[in-house]
Amino acid sequence: MFTGIVQGVASIADMTDKTGLRTLTLAFPPHFTTGLEIGASVAVDGVCLTVTALHGDHAAEFDVMQQSLNITTLGSYQLNHRVNVERAARDGAEIGGHPLSGHIDFTAQVAQIRELENNYVIRIAVPPEWLKYIFAKGYIAINGASLTIAEVNKQESWFEVWLIPETLRMTVFADKKAGASLNIEIERSTQVIVDTVQTVLEERLGPLMPALEALLAQQSQSVKDLIA
Missing domain, CATH: 2.40.30.20 (Elongation Factor Tu (Ef-tu); domain 3)
Incomplete structure (x- = not known):
């Protein structure tokens, strides 16, 4: 989990492509890697990545699978591109933002x-x-x-x-x-609440849904507009 409080800006120092996989080497700001270990999670422009190798006290490697490259911006980045970075939250740490999963929608x-x-x-x-x-x-x-x-x-x-x-x-x-x-x-x-309300409406209204949708359509609206 992450807090959404960006801890620094890193840059892409190296990039290697294999079939279905890209390895990124990120150069971090001073002290960012203190205590960082292989297997730890780092949010890179919001994408949760796992440390696969460490290079001294200034850089680390991450493997990014093809699916992540396809659905995030990471697939378009080139060498020296700058990215937001945040270490995974620790138990008891202050959450100054809001809880994030590192899974991009x-x-x-x-x-x-x-x-x-x-x-x-x-x-x-x-x-x-x-x-x-x-x-x-x-x-x-x-x-x-x-x-x-x-x-x-x-x-x-x-x-x-x-x-x-x-x-x-x-x-x-x-x-x-x-x-x-x-x-x-x-x-x-927010997603849970919106999706739950939508599901309840669809279940409770049941056969009335087509009539409601037709009525709302006359006003250029939809059931989704009622939820949103």
Whole structure:
């Protein structure tokens, strides 16, 4: 488990491809690897990876399977690409963000960036099927960083997050431009609640569902709109 509080920025120092597998060597900031062991978990841009080898006190290797390369942004990275990193949470540690699994749900694109005085606003375009889990003031993890959703536009399929200077300093978000892809992990308790409500509605309404869907369609809505 991770807390969503990014502990530093690493860079890809080496990359080796084999059939169905890519090995990444990451160069870490000072002291990040203190106590790190083979088999430990590290979130790399939000993706939970396992340490497979250590190189002194500054670097480590990770094997990334093809499925992870396909469904996250890791498959598009090149040498020297910078990534957010976080060590696995320890028992009793303060959770400054929200609990993360390190399992990415989908990738999304930066639609717009606005730079304001002491604030940095990122608008993110979301595949419509995931919008039901995204609410203003709710949590979301973007490239492994726990962030609060500032605004959601379900008609245009986007949400925004506002970043303070300290977040920009400790993460890779200042590197991102419009069109960049981001790893998104939705907040699990929100997903459970939304999916449970949807299942209960479908089970309780049963035969009435077609009539309800037809009625909502006349108003350009759907049952999913009631939940979201």
